[in-house]
Amino acid sequence: MKSLKNMLLLHSFLFIAAIYALPFEAQAFGVSFEAAIGYPNFSLTNTDGSKAFYDGISVQGAAYIPAWKFQKTGYLGFGLGLDYYDLNNTANNAEQVEKSNHLGPFIGVHVKLSRFFFGYNYNIRKTRIYWVGDFTNDYTEFEYNGGTLYAGMEWTLSKKLDVGITYTQSTNQYPSSVTHLSDDIEFSGSTIWLTIKLGTGQSVGKIFDTVFIN
Amino acid sequence: MRDLVVSFLTLSFVLVLGCSSKEGAFFESTSGSSNDLILISSGDSNTRSVLLYNQDGSFNRILYDYRTDLGLPRGIAPFDSESVVVSLDNTDRVSRVYWKGENAGSEELFANSGLGGAIYQLTTSEAGDVFVVESNYIERYDSTGARVGTPYIGTTEGSCVLSSPRGIFLTSDDRLIVTNHGGSDQLLIYDVSDPFSVTCLSANNIGNNPYGVIEHSDGNLYVVTQGDDQVYRTDSDGSNATSIWSTDTSIINNPTGIIELANGNLAIASSANDQVWEMDTSGTLANTSPLILDPLVLNITDIKTYPANFGGDE
Numbered sequence: 001m002k003s004l005k006n007m008l009l010l011h012s013f014l015f016i017a018a019i020y021a022l023p024f025e026a027q028a029f030g031v032s033f034e035a036a037i038g039y040p041n042f043s044l045t046n047t048d049g050s051k052a053f054y055d056g057i058s059v060q061g062a063a064y065i066p067a068w069k070f071q072k073t074g075y076l077g078f079g080l081g082l083d084y085y086d087l088n089n090t091a092n093n094a095e096q097v098e099k100s101n102h103l104g105p106f107i108g109v110h111v112k113l114s115r116f117f118f119g120y121n122y123n124i125r126k127t128r129i130y131w132v133g134d135f136t137n138d139y140t141e142f143e144y145n146g147g148t149l150y151a152g153m154e155w156t157l158s159k160k161l162d163v164g165i166t167y168t169q170s171t172n173q174y175p176s177s178v179t180h181l182s183d184d185i186e187f188s189g190s191t192i193w194l195t196i197k198l199g200t201g202q203s204v205g206k207i208f209d210t211v212f213i214n
Numbered sequence: 215m216r217d218l219v220v221s222f223l224t225l226s227f228v229l230v231l232g233c234s235s236k237e238g239a240f241f242e243s244t245s246g247s248s249n250d251l252i253l254i255s256s257g258d259s260n261t262r263s264v265l266l267y268n269q270d271g272s273f274n275r276i277l278y279d280y281r282t283d284l285g286l287p288r289g290i291a292p293f294d295s296e297s298v299v300v301s302l303d304n305t306d307r308v309s310r311v312y313w314k315g316e317n318a319g320s321e322e323l324f325a326n327s328g329l330g331g332a333i334y335q336l337t338t339s340e341a342g343d344v345f346v347v348e349s350n351y352i353e354r355y356d357s358t359g360a361r362v363g364t365p366y367i368g369t370t371e372g373s374c375v376l377s378s379p380r381g382i383f384l385t386s387d388d389r390l391i392v393t394n395h396g397g398s399d400q401l402l403i404y405d406v407s408d409p410f411s412v413t414c415l416s417a418n419n420i421g422n423n424p425y426g427v428i429e430h431s432d433g434n435l436y437v438v439t440q441g442d443d444q445v446y447r448t449d450s451d452g453s454n455a456t457s458i459w460s461t462d463t464s465i466i467n468n469p470t471g472i473i474e475l476a477n478g479n480l481a482i483a484s485s486a487n488d489q490v491w492e493m494d495t496s497g498t499l500a501n502t503s504p505l506i507l508d509p510l511v512l513n514i515t516d517i518k519t520y521p522a523n524f525g526g527d528e
Contacts, residue, residue, distance in 0.1 A: 043238070050239035091237045095314065098240045129241065134314055136251075136268055136522075181242065181477070 030201040036060040036166065040085055042189030044174070047181050054087040054100070058191055064110050065204055071113065079110040079119060085191075096133030102126070106148065117164075118151040125172070142179065144187070146172025154197065166193040240522070242476060250476050251520040253277075253298060254483070254490070255287035258512035264290050264300050264311060266520070269476050271490070271505040278311040278321050285309075289335035289382075289516045292524045293342065299324055301346050303333040308346060308355065325359040335426070335471075335516050337384045340524065345390060345406070350376040352392065354409070362409050372414030374402040381426040381437075381471070389415065391452070393424035393437060401427065401437060401452040418452040426471035426517070431478065432495060438469035438482055445472070445482060445497060458497035465491055465499070471517035481505055483514040490517065 038058035045051050062081025069075045082105050089098035104125030111118055123146055130139035147170070154164025167190065174185035200207060251274060252267040262280040264287055267273060277298060280287055285302030293299045296315040301308050306329040311321045324344070331349030338344050342357025345366070354366030367390075369376050377397030384390055388407035394400040401420045405413040422441025429435055435448045437455075443466050445459035459466060459482075467486035475481050479492050479500055490506035493499045 044241060046239060046242045048242070052241045053238045089238075089240055091240060096240065131240070137274070138268055138270060138272065185241075 032199040034197040036193040036195040038191040038193040040191040044187045053090040056087040058085040080107040100129040121148045162197040164195040253518040255290040257515035261512040291338040301336040325355045327361040374414035420455045483517040
C-alpha cells in the first residue's frame with residue numbers, strides 16, 4: 001500500500017513535469033550527463049523453486065557520448081556510468097528481514113531519436129546481502145554481472161536541461177561459484193527512473209580541452 | 215495535444231509496470247549460510263542446553279537450559295515454526311520448548327506416557343508426529359502428545375530387532391530409519407505410514423556402533439559410527455555401506471549426529487571433542503577448523519536441521 005502511494009505521488013509529479021516540459025525546444029547535440037532516481041522491482045528464484053521479490057530505491061549517474069549524428073536531435077553513441085540499488089525483500093516481517101545493496105559500473109550503447117531513446121548496458125555490480133532476524137543473522141558479499149535493456153523519453157526544460165523517464169529491464173546471474181549453491185541464480189527485474197540530464201553541447205574532445213588545456 | 219497524450223500514456227504504462235508488490239520467500243543464503251537453522255542438544259552435566267545455530271556455524275541463541283531441571287537432553291527436533299521438542303532422560307519425558315510467538319522462552323511437558331527406560335534421540339514429522347527412542351522400543355506420539363501404540367514399535371518387528379537403538383530419522387516418504395548401537399550394529403528401516411501398523415523394510419549391518427543417521431538429498435543414507443569413529447554412506451535401503459571418512463579421532467570422535475547443510479555438505483557432531491565438522495559427501499573436510507566450536511556445545515547428544523519453512527512458516 002505504501003508502495004502504491006509512492007507510485008501515485010511519482011505519477012502525479014511526472015505528469016505535471018511532462019506538461020510543463022512540452023513547449024520547450026529539443027536539447028542541443030553533445031555530451032550529456034545524467035542523474036536519476038529509480039523505483040526498482042527485482043526477483044530471483046531459489047534452487048528449490050521458491051521466489052523472492054524485492055523493491056526499494058536506486059540512483060544512477062551516467063554520461064552519454066554521441067558518436068554518429070543522424071537527425072537534428074538524434075544520435076548513436078555510448079553510455080557509461082554507475083548505479084546503486086538499495087533493495088528490501090517484500091516478505092520482510094517482524095521476525096526476519098533481508099536487505100541488499102548493489103553498486104557497480106555499466107557501459108553500453110545509446111540511441112536517441114527525437115525525444116525517445118533506448119539502449120543496452122553491460123553491468124558489473126558488487127552486492128552485499130544481509131539477513132537480520134530469528135532465523136538468520138548473517139551477510140554475504142560477491143560480484144555478479146548482467147545486462148540491462150532500457151527505453152524512455154525525455155522533455156526539454158531549457159537548451160541544456162532535459163527531464164525524462166526511463167524503463168529498464170535487467171537480467172543478471174548470481175554465479176554458483178560465489179553463492180555456493182547448486183545452480184546459478186537469475187536475479188532480474190525492472191526499474192522506473194526519473195532522470196535529469198545536463199547537455200554540454202560539446203564533443204568529448206572539446207570537453208577535454210576545456211578541462212585539461214584551458 | 216498529441217505530445218500530451220503520448221506523454222501521459224507512456225507515464226501510465228511504466229508506472230503500472232512498476233506498481234507490482236509481491237510477497238515471496240527469502241533468498242537462500244550464500245557463503246554456506248541459509249535461512250535453515252541448526253538445532254543442537256548438549257548433554258554435559260554443566261551444559262544441559264538446547265541451542266540454535268545458523269548454517270554458517272555462528273551462534274543464534276539458547277533455546278532452553280535444563281541444568282536446573284531434572285533431565286538430560288538426549289535428542290532434539292523441530293516441532294513447528296515456533297517450537298522444538300526435546301527428549302530427556304531421567305526424568306524421562308519429551309518436552310516442548312517455545313522460541314517464537316507469544317510463548318517464546320517457555321517449556322512444557324509434551325509427553326511422558328510409556329517413557330521409563332533409557333531415552334535417546336527423537337524425530338518429528340511436519341504433521342506433528344513425534345518418534346522417540348526408548349530402551350529397545352520406539353514410542354510414537356501424535357501432535358497432541360497422545361501415545362500411539364504400546365509401544366509403537368516393539369523390540370522385534372519382522373526381521374528388525376531393536377538392540378540399544380540410538381539414532382532415528384524420518385524420511386519424507388514415511389520410512390523410519392533407526393540405528394542399532396548394540397547387537398550386530400544394524401540400520402533398521404520401517405514403514406511408518408500407518409499409525410496403527412509398522413512394517414520392517416530392511417535390516418542391514420553397518421560399521422561399529424552406529425549412532426546418528428540421515429537421508430541425504432542425493433538419495434543415500436549417511437551414518438556415523440562410534441565404535442570406529444567413521445562416516446558411512448549406504449544406498450537408500452541401507453545396503454552397500456561404504457566408509458567415506460576413515461578414523462581420525464582428532465576430528466571425529468564418538469560422533470552422535472549428522473545433518474545435511476543447505477549447500478549439500480554434511481555436518482557431523484563429534485561429542486568427545488565437542489565440535490561440529492563440515493565435510494562433503496565424499497568425506498573431504500570443508501574447512502580446517504570446525505563449523506561449530508562453542509563453549510556451550512559440550513557432549514553433543516543430537517544435531518538436527520531446522521528448516522526455515524518448517525511447520526508452514528514463511
